[in-house]
Amino acid sequence: MEYEAVIGLETHVQLSTKSKIFCSCSTSFGAEPNSNTCPVCIGMPGVLPVLNRQVAHRAIKVGLAVGGKIAKWTKFDRKNYFYPDLPKGYQISQYDLPIVDGGKLDILVDGAHKTIGITRIHMEEDAGKLIHGENLGDPSSSYVDLNRAGVPLLEIVSEPDIRSSEEARRYMDKLKTILQYLEVSDCNMEEGSLRCDANISVRPVGQKEFGTRAEIKNVNSFRYLQKAIDFEIKRQCALLDEGGTVVQETRLYDEKNDRTISMRGKEEAHDYRYFPDPDLPPLVIGDEWVEQVRSELPELPDAKAQRFMADYGLPEYDALVLCATRVTAAYFEEAAKGAKSPKVVSNWVMGEVLRVVKEKGAAPDTIPVTPAMLAKMVGMIESGAISGKIAKTVFEEMATSGKDPEKVVEEKGLAQITDTSSIEAEVDKILAANPTQVADYKAGKVKLIGFFVGQVMRATRGTASPDMVNSILKEKLK
Ligand code: ADP
Ligand code: MG
Ligand code: ZN
Numbered sequence: 001m002e003y004e005a006v007i008g009l010e011t012h013v014q015l016s017t018k019s020k021i022f023c024s025c026s027t028s029f030g031a032e033p034n035s036n037t038c039p040v041c042i043g044m045p046g047v048l049p050v051l052n053r054q055v056a057h058r059a060i061k062v063g064l065a066v067g068g069k070i071a072k073w074t075k076f077d078r079k080n081y082f083y084p085d086l087p088k089g090y091q092i093s094q095y096d097l098p099i100v101d102g103g104k105l106d107i108l109v110d111g112a113h114k115t116i117g118i119t120r121i122h123m124e125e126d127a128g129k130l131i132h133g134e135n136l137g138d139p140s141s142s143y144v145d146l147n148r149a150g151v152p153l154l155e156i157v158s159e160p161d162i163r164s165s166e167e168a169r170r171y172m173d174k175l176k177t178i179l180q181y182l183e184v185s186d187c188n189m190e191e192g193s194l195r196c197d198a199n200i201s202v203r204p205v206g207q208k209e210f211g212t213r214a215e216i217k218n219v220n221s222f223r224y225l226q227k228a229i230d231f232e233i234k235r236q237c238a239l240l241d242e243g244g245t246v247v248q249e250t251r252l253y254d255e256k257n258d259r260t261i262s263m264r265g266k267e268e269a270h271d272y273r274y275f276p277d278p279d280l281p282p283l284v285i286g287d288e289w290v291e292q293v294r295s296e297l298p299e300l301p302d303a304k305a306q307r308f309m310a311d312y313g314l315p316e317y318d319a320l321v322l323c324a325t326r327v328t329a330a331y332f333e334e335a336a337k338g339a340k341s342p343k344v345v346s347n348w349v350m351g352e353v354l355r356v357v358k359e360k361g362a363a364p365d366t367i368p369v370t371p372a373m374l375a376k377m378v379g380m381i382e383s384g385a386i387s388g389k390i391a392k393t394v395f396e397e398m399a400t401s402g403k404d405p406e407k408v409v410e411e412k413g414l415a416q417i418t419d420t421s422s423i424e425a426e427v428d429k430i431l432a433a434n435p436t437q438v439a440d441y442k443a444g445k446v447k448l449i450g451f452f453v454g455q456v457m458r459a460t461r462g463t464a465s466p467d468m469v470n471s472i473l474k475e476k477l478k
Contacts, residue, residue, distance in 0.1 A: 001241060003202040005233045006210050007162035008119075011175060013154045013185045014126065014193040015058050021125050021152035022049030022092065022280075029191050033131075033145040041125075041150030043088030048279050051076075055152040056283060058184040059099045059123050060293045062154060065178050065300055066118050068103030070290050075282040076123075079272045084144055085128035093155075095274040098122035099283075105158075105178075106302055107170040108320060116171050117159030126151040154184075160199070160210065165229035169222055172196065173324070177301045181326050195220050198229055201246065202236045211236070212246040216253055216260055228253035232260050304329055312342035321350050328354070331364040334371035340382050348374055348395070356399050368402035369395065377405040390414050390462055417464045420472070423456070426464065427472050430455045441477055449473060 020027055023040035040047045063070050077095035103118035128149040133141035156175065162168050176187045176194060187194045195218050201211035214232060219225045231253075236246050250267075251260040299307070305319035308329075314322070322332045332349045336342040349364075353374065357364050377394055380386045386394060386409055397408045409415050417423060430452060431438055441448045449470070456469045 002205045003237045004205050006160045006201045007168055008160035008199040009158045010197040011156045012195045015152040016186050017054045020150035021052050021055050027151050036147040042146050061182050063100030064294055066103035068100040071099050073284055074099045076277045076280045077274045078277050085130050092277055093124035094122035105174050107174050109167055109170055116161045119157040119159050121156050124153050126153050165226040169226050177324055181298055189220050200232045212248050214251050216251050219253055314346055318346045327364050331371050335374045345378050352395050369398045387416050423464050423468050423472055426456050426459050
């Protein structure tokens with residue numbers, strides 16, 4: 001039987017507000033355990049939560065960025081469950097009236113555009129963290145750190161529009177890009193600022209109804225997300241082929257063995273006994289507030305990519321790569337401003353600049369090669385002052401020393417030799433030194449041209465204009 005996968009993602013984004021969602025404790029990561037806590041976020045009786053306005057502000061921002069509808073009236077609900085990292089015995093979340101309703105994201109898969117629907121976005125508080133003693137040489141104990149309790153989260157729920165692990169990956173990439181443009185979250189996956197649950201089912205190709213889904217909890221890297229989905233699709237298909245049935249359950253991805261394992265039966269909404277939180281008044285969102293947030297929206301990645309294609313004549317692929325982060329896009333624009341061929345600048349940014357960025361683990365705006373230096377170097381290629389090949393050496397030197405490209409070329413004697421007489425002199429020397437190859441060439445082994453070009457280039461340390469070397473050689477070998 002041939003099957004098709006159906007996938008919906010629930011993404012939790014930790015907002016980078018200074019303080020928590022319902023109290024003024026700091027949200028800073030890595031503080032001494034339980035130091036960022038107060039009676040509100042450790043759930044003491046009698047305290048009252050107060051909504052952090054910034055949390056709703058950012059939720060509205062994300063909602064507008066994905067084209068969702070902002071609620072005029074929204075409320076908070078209690079989601080009741082017992083767990084040691086949740087001292088109140090309930091999480092304050094939003095149930096039937098989330099702050100954002102609907103929305104969508106555009107992804108590019110194998111050159112084709114696809115729209116993934118967003119069902120809803122709601123605000124909620126994070127729970128604390130359990131640290132199990134076995135990792136600390138103390139297997140009989142577990143420790144509770146409530147620094148994370150009350151840290152603001154947005155939960156972004158997608159429609160079941162995703163059909164493969166590749167599409168899931170693209171969706172997460174795009175979501176992360178948008179969140180970073182909006183500066184609402186640092187999206188640091190290692191620190192848990194971006195986590196996602198994947199709901200996966202399969203159905204025979206052609207069948208309309210969805211199959212039963214399994215939910216894989218808290219996958220914290222894009223690579224593992226893809227692997228977990230691929231494994232789960234295979235598992236469910238094999239199960240159905242054997243005549244079995246998929247049970248609705250929560251599963252965990254086991255990275256070490258690249259498989260998913262059953263964690264618990266899936267809880268239903270009614271298990272949580274949701275009800276409106278009586279401690280928090282409903283939140284009424286006026287049009288002025290929404291318009292205020294709208295006016296703060298930056299140029300978003302898709303719009304920027306469209307503009308790069310129109311203004312700089314870039315292929316869509318380049319535009320999307322450059323616009324994946326705001327700083328890379330800004331770097332490109334700065335360098336491409338006066339360039340004759342923005343596409344050449346794009347090649348350098350996508351290639352060498354992003355390579356250095358990755359190697360140094362730095363941001364494009366902090367590497368030694370500034371956009372102005374890159375622009376100057378590309379100008380030197382365009383004017384024929386250096387060859388494209390030599391430019392690699394120049395770039396490398398700029399990336400280590402931070403020196404101006406002209407200075408590098410001057411100091412290292414890398415200027416392209418374009419005067420005919422000196423190239424002719426080099427060619428004559430090489431031909432005189434290799435009589436056998438010259439004879440072979442003249443006898444018909446024309447492939448030897450490559451050998452001669454290589455020799456001349458070596459003798460000139462790559463600085464001779466390759467085009468000129470080629471034509472002068474051919475002329476002399478006639
Ligand atoms: P819950 O909150 O109980 O996990 P939701 O109805 O909110 O359930 O759905 C959660 C996610 O599961 C959504 O992203 C949705 O698109 C996805 N989903 C729902 N049904 C299916 C299905 N049959 N197969 C795959 N994904 C599904
Ligand atoms: Mg779920
Ligand atoms: Zn607190």
